[in-house]
Amino acid sequence: MAFAKSLKVEIEPPRPPPKEAVDQGSRSVADYGGSERDEIRKRVESFKAHQERFTREREQYADSLLRRIRPITKKSSLSGS
Template structure:
């Protein structure tokens, strides 16, 4: 009786492996996120009517103004969150 049980176990295992392989071949995996092509941001072309130094200075000034705006927005947000948390506390 021991040999019969061993043969059944092996037959069941072989059947399970075969069924699993068939299932794995039938499953089609789709990517979770659709692939998109991201174009890099292009800098505007340089204005060659003035000197390169003036163009660089204008770009640096725009960049600094942009960074200052971000800094103000972060500080305003942090202050509003702190005010909201303190209001809940009391």
């Protein structure tokens, strides 16, 4: 007990929680100028357009890759016979 009393322990007061960089009340939701149904419809349209763009880019990449590979595969199949 004497040893415990000989130790000096400083207890810091609790720190206040950190302030957020953005105030919760100032956040704004994208305004699509209408009802929630209109907002959902526009978001779905945007998502579909985004997915179609990815599909189109993926197909273009595959086509370009196949165009580069075809001459190589034709040469190797001819020389292997």
